[in-house]
Amino acid sequence: MKPTALTAVIFDMDGVLTDSEPLINAAAIAMFKERGLVVQPEDFHPFIGTGELRYLGGVAEKYGFPLDLQEAKRRTYEIYLQLVPSQLRAFPGAVELVHRCRAAGLRTAVASSADRIKIEANLRQIGLPPSTWDAVVSAEDAVHKKPAPDLFLAAARRLQVPPAQCVVIEDALSGIQAARAAGMRxxxxxxxxxxxxxxAADLVRQSIAEVTLADLQALASR
Structure with a gap:
């Protein structure tokens, strides 16, 4: 069988490019507190990577707490965006890996279950604004969020690359499932x-700083 060439790398954002989970966690806790419910940071852990509606809704369900999800998300993002300028940072090695991929002629995309307002704020903050990428895919671009493959398949379509020629970099269980369902390494x-x-991933590294171009190329050729 002829090896598959690596043509594109699709990056998740939260937990891959940016250390944003503590910020969205803090914002969500603050939002619930404003509404009279005290929740714990670990309550959100099962819902990492599934999009903010599920992230908030899953915790509300756990406590049997009625919540207007759209309004709760709006307020959570409002709090979150106040934290970004002073607290959001890229993971060490993340920006460098994106630039190495692009210098090697690979197409690059971000595919995140977050809303576009959050994605664009994060990318600008870490010095990888939307104009850096060949495609940016957000929660608004797919009906079904991770672990469904829709976001990654949408990224492949925008990149005009077959899924088999894409490698995904993820941090969440739902994202790994989505990548596999999309037919991507x-x-x-x-x-x-x-x-x-x-x-369940094809390769696990402790941090994105440990991921190399050789890793990505080897996976695509399996």
């Missing part, structure tokens, strides 16, 4: 979950 980074929980 997946590298997982252990920034949000322990490495032993990420073994």
């Amino acid at each position: 997946c590298v997982a980074v252990a920034s949000s979950y322990p490495a032993e929980q990420l073994q």
